[in-house]
Structures are given as structure tokens and as C-alpha cells.
Amino acid sequence: MDHQAAFRTLAADAFAMLQSGEQLTLYLRGEESSFIRFNQGKVRQAGEVRQTVLTLRLIRDRRQAAMEIGLSGDLANDRDAVAQAVASLRPVLPALPEDPQLELGPAAVLTERRPARHPSAEAILTELLEAGAGLDLVGILATGPMWTGMCSSVGHDYWSENSAFNLDWCAYCGGEGSSLAVKCNLAGEVWDPEALREKIRFVRTQLALLARPARVVPPGSYRTWFEPAAVGELLWLLNGLEGFSVRATRTATSPLLQLHQGCRTFSPKVSLWDDASAGVAPRFDEEGFLRPDSLLLLDQGRPAELLVSSRSAREFGVAANGAAVDECAPSLLLAGGGVASKDILLRLNTGILVSNLWYLNLSDRNSARVTGMTRFASFWVENGEIVCPIAAMRLDDSAYNLLGDALEDLGEGPEVQLSTDTYFRRSNQGVTAPGALVSAVTYTL
């Protein structure tokens, strides 16, 4: 029995247990993942993880309680586990107050299934190690199917299933403690061996540049090109800290409050969407709401839609738009600009090329001031040519400067970056972003 069929069987059993007046929603997330971790071009850890977590939400008289249980994959055992969960939730409800923010999305049916179109983990690793022979490679390969389902006793029937790979690695130069490395990622649903070979060629070119003596650039303000991965990191920070959340905006806790209050704007070059077609995230959430195909969050530098979860919809009297309870966009898309790849160094002229940003956080939430470190292959550039790598630097500047007053232009080709996050389970989120040319960035350490 496939995963969807098993889920529907469990659901049918669970719904049959309900008593008069009860409603039940089921939200399922599962994966069969292979993980190979490597260091110095050799395997550090290798294995598989099979896990499926089911969240049951029992509702009665506008009261609700939820329980997460791990499923074993054995249908008889899992039926018992579901029955026990429902039975344990039932006596909890009378002890709870009514939930004024309880709301389920309109019932609908949706199935998305995309079969695996990539080789096994072992085959991908072999290709990497052969192509990268002689390199100090470190990173992780994660592959395998993931599935998400949601159904309810009031008619929701959603399913999303795909199989993706995420090969995230670096090639280092220098000895113990060196930070000089080229960061690469290949991720998606269709494996392209030539794309890997192209990455390896790029790595070898960059390593030759990293072998030059590194420069310690003193703190100050510098013209900077941020590669797409660095821009993606900045967008994830603003998104993850509820920059586009209606709840955070209404409670004055959003780091972009000044933007939403009309006091500040980003550059007119900045248009941002939650784009459901990007990435591999499911189109539905735990409460049964469907995400729109595309939701405009920033329109030429000005605020557009906010992410509204079902709870916020009830709390603030606005319409829900499919946002999950955290009100973070799972698939950000930043529109491209006018900097062609071949012109990046010429347009930068003299300044810093930042390949990656690391450990971003807020220095001051009220002014959207962000701090973080440059990481991996970041270079000092003079007169349109790379001179040498730089020692890691700390930037500390406002997002209203980085994406606003000082933003000269964006790269013309946004790059898709699937999340490498594997906390608890493999992420299905992603960001699509171009690089960014910023005329003045403040570096402090």
C-alpha cells in the first residue's frame, strides 16, 4: 500500500471513531531519507531515516487539542496508535476554554505527486567524489521521498509527494581552522550530471583565487556585490522574523514595522512574492487552507500583501490567505534586475564580493538593523578584477539601506535555492533570489 492509500485508510478508521459533534483533522509528514555526510572527501556518517509524524486535532464545541504521534508504517500498529490518540484527546476538550481563533479552511481535494528522477545517494556521492578527486570536500547529501497529507472529517483531502536531492558542500583550501572555501549546492528533483561537473570546474577556478594571500579589510563602508545565496540569507532572516506577518505587524513586533507603517520603503527594484510554484513545499497547511499560486509581498519597494494565518484572520478580522501559523513564506521569489553575470565585477568595480552570509540576526529590530558575517569565498575586487580573498568581516547595517537607499541594482537571473534545513525533518522550503549590488555597506569588525 502506498503512503497516500495508507493515510486514507487510517483517516477513514479515525473518522469512524468520532462521536456526535466531533471533528478531526489529520496532518501527516513523512520521509524516507538517505543521508551521507562527508569530510576531507571521505565518508563521515552514512545511513537512512524513515519517519512519519501524524498530527491529530480533535475539535468539539469550538474547543480543540492536538497530538503528534510517530507512525511505525505497520498499518495495524498505526491504527491502534491513532485510536489511542483520539481517545486521549477526547477527555481533554472539556477542560479547555473555547478557542475564538479556531477556523478550518474550506474543504477541497488536491493531489500532487512527482516521482523520483534522480539516482541513489550512493551513485550521486560517487559522481561527486570522482569529479572532485583531490579536493578537500565537506558537506552532506540528502535524498529520498517526502510526503505531506492533510485530511479531515469535514472533507479536506490533500496530498503532496515528491522525491528530491540536496547536495550541499564546500571545497576548502588551507589547513586546520581555515575558513577559505568555495560553497556549492545542487538541489532539486532532476539530477543533471553536467551541472555537477560545471560546479566542480567553478570550484577549481575559485580555489586558485582563494590560494592568494587573504587581505584583512579594516572596518568601514564598502561597495558590495552580494551573490544570490547571500541575498537569500537576508530574505530568510526578514521572513523568518515575521517581517511579512500580519500578526507581527498588528502587534508592532515586525522588524519591518516602519515599512508597513509607510515610514520607510525599499528600492523600487525590490519586488517579492511567496511563489507556490517555486520549491517543493505543499500547497496546503495544517488547518486545510490552500496557498494562492502567488502572493505579492513587496511591490516595487512598497508593502503589498501580508501573510495571514487562519488564527490571525480571526484575531484581527482579516481574510486568511493560506499562511501557516508561523506566518512565514515557504517559497520566496525576489525579482531579478539588470546586472548580467558577465558584468558583475565591472559593475562592482572596487569593493567586496560576498558569496555567502552567515549567522544573520538583528542588531535593532525597530530599525531593521541586521548584523552577520561574510563567509566562504568572499573577495576584494579592484577595477573590476578579483584581487584576493578577504578575512571574514561583520556587517551591521539596516535592511532599509541594503535593499533600499543603497541598492544600485539586482542580478538579472534569480537562482533557485532549496533549503538545506534538516532540523527534525528535511525542509521543503526554498528561496529564489538574484545577486545584489549595494553602493555602501557598513562593516564593523
Added chain:
Amino acid sequence: MYADLPSRFRALVPACDFASLRWVRERSQTLTVRRDVLLPPRDSVDVGVMVTVHAGGGVGYAATADLSDAGLRAALHTAHAWAESMGSRFIFDSRGLNPARPDGTWESPVQRPWHELALADRIGLLRDLSSRLHPAAPAGLSFVDWSATLMQVDTEVAYITPESTAYQHFSMISPDATTVVSNGTESQARSFGRGPSRQGGVEVLDEIGFSNAAEWLVADAVALIEAPDCPSARCDLILAPDQMMLQIHESIGHPLELDRILGDERNYAGTSFVTRGMFGNYRYGSELLNITFDPGVPGEFASYRWDDQGTTAEKAWLIRDGVLQAPLGGALSQARSGLPGVANTRASSWNRPPIDRMANLNLEPGSVSLTQMIGAVERGVFMRTNRSWSIDDRRDKFQFGCEWGQLIENGQLTSVVKNPNYRGRSPDFWRSLAGVGDRSTWEVHGTPYCGKGEPNQLIRVGHASPACRFVDVDVFGGG
């Protein structure tokens, strides 16, 4: 479910160099009241096993929630196949290892079990706290967001080898409360923080004063929104234990992790400015700096008897009188590096393989009271409760921010300042340590959220520390 697992596992182990099974059952409950509305209570029950097989020079693992004989057999087969197929490519040869085979039981100290506090009483506690987090605000201000949370976790772990079984039972509580005040254009938050996360039962809530937190949180938040920004200066800095937790964690704990030094984390969490040649001779901090790995502090969040590879945990000095002594490295990392270490090979759950982690990493108390410490400062800032943290991949250049700041002028605490931040470089900072508080200033803290590893793992750590004074630190405010 657990009782017959050792015998069933042993009957199924294939021919190999070594095999182990780590069974984890974790039950948790999260209750949150936000803006006086109870969010849907969420319970969790998660059970599974991680099977590890050493064969052909490699190590393979398989994690499954199917605990039937068929499920265990399949997991052992999978782990064995990974070990065999990858053995020749491994970064170490597992045939040279001598895995631990521990026997015994251990459990967290609990005076009053969680179940003795009825669900209605837990909710009542949170609703009462929530109602007091937003009193009538002074003119021009309003409380815009507030919440109170209780997370309780009950974790059982059994580490089973063909010859032994070690069983541990952890009971943990992690409370939090926050209130946010706004003047319409900016806001300031004051939070209890996750710092008081502890092992134990309901008694922990009384020990940390959770139910009485609302009044000081409210008063602090109002004081902050009306305060000027922290000035920019190079001056003395005194950190309260709830910020020392973060300082120790980021700029001592992570750089001493041996797997980072060995390069395993270079693609994600990063490497370290510490290298293998520094142990035994490197001056990490001033002579006042004494850091211990101490798994035996009663109630501290990451206390345990054995790590997740079965090594017995004992107190060890990692930095003594400011000089680096030993890394945070478990048995495997010790074998790979030739360095001494501690029992800190840990996994976040059954679905992740263990790696070098912090556990209880503590700064030993000194000899001065907080009053004496403040009295020694002519010009400085006192900061408490972390709100922002950022450090480079070598754990050197850091910038941390706190919720609460207060100026120190001529030996006295004076004006409140908002948005206090400070930055520096790890070795320089620890060498500027000029005062270590005595036992009266020493507090036990912990957090459930230390992230590291590929695949990623969030793990619980404990940090106990006194208040500490540093000199000539770069401090600044917001804006």
C-alpha cells in the same frame, strides 16, 4: 515496548564488528497562552530506534519507528549494508574502535512529577500570568503582545549493545513569558527567556519564580521603551548569568567542539579558531576563567550518566586558570584526534546519529559579590537576557545584544538603557575577564535550542555561571 527490546535486538544482530541500538521515547506537552487566548494544547509522543552497525571498516545507521522484529531486522540490514558499502571510503576505520558497553539506570531528580499538576491548573497558571502581563500602560504606551508558555518533556533513552543496557529517564521543564510594549512607532520586549530550562518536576516553577515574573517583566518593558539608547563606548561590561549562558555557549562551547576542529562541521556550523596544538598551553582567557564540563549538577538541563555512545560522563576541566586543557570531544573524536575529551557524543533523538555536542558547560564561581563587582566599575554597562546573537564560522568575531541594559557610573547602577549590544573577538574578550562573581551570583540556565550537525540537530544544553565583569569592551545601542 521497551522491556523485551534488548533480547529481541540481540537475537537479530548480524555478523559484524559491533552493533548497538538506541531506543528513544519522548513525550512532551506545550501549552501557550497568547494575548489571553489559549493556543491549542499540543502533546507529542515519539518513539523510535537508531540502529548502528560497524562492518567492513565503516559505520552505517538506520533509524526507524517500526519496532517489530521485521522492522528491527530491516533496520539492521540497512545499517549493515551502509557500513559495508561505504567502509572503504570512511574517514576512519571502525575496526580500530572499542565501543563502550554500559549497564545501569539513571534518572533526573524530580520532587513533584508533572502529572501532579492537573491540566486545568497548568492552563490556569498561564492564563493568570498572561492576564498580568498587560496592565494599564502609562500614557502614550500600550502592551501590544504578551504570552506565557510551558513546555514539559519526558524522555527515556536506552542504549543497548549485545552485552549491555543503559537506561536513562529525563524529566524537563522549559517555561517562558514575554510582554511587548509599544509607543506606536517602536516596541520593546522583556522576556523570562528559556534560560531557566531545567531538569526536574513542577517544583522547578517555584524555584525560578515563574508565576511571579509578570510584574518585573512589565516594569522592565516600560522602563526600556522610555529609556535612551545604550551609548557607544569602550568601557567595562558586567553580564548577568542569563547572558553569560550565551557568551559561554557561543565563544567557548562551540569552538571547543572537537568535531568542528576535525573539520566535520565546516560546511554548516563552521570550524574553530582553536586548533589541536593549543590544548595544554593556549591562554584562552584571564587567570579568572575556569570552565568545566559537568554532567552532574542536579537539575541542570543536560545532566546525564552516559552519552549516546555509552561513555560514562564525568566532570572535567576544559579551561583551568585561563589555560586551555581539553576539547569537547567524545570517544570517536578522541580516537580520531589523539586528544583527551569528555562524554559528549549526543543525538537530538532516535532519528539522528550522535555527534560532539555541548552538555552542561559551566563557568566556575569566583570570589566577589555583585555589589563588589559593580563597585569596581567607574564607567560601564550592566546587561542581562540575550535577544540577539551572531558569531563567525570560526567562533571568533561575535556580536551579541541584550534586552536589558543599565549604566554603571562611579560604582553604582544608574540609568536604564535600551538596545544594548556589544561586540568583540573571543580570545580578546575572555582575556579581558576582570571579575568573576561568587556563589551568590551563580545561576543555572539552559536552552532547548542548540543547533548543529548535518543532518541538523537541536539539542538541550545547560550553562551555569556567575555574573562576570569584562574591561575595555566595545558596547553600543540601536538606531
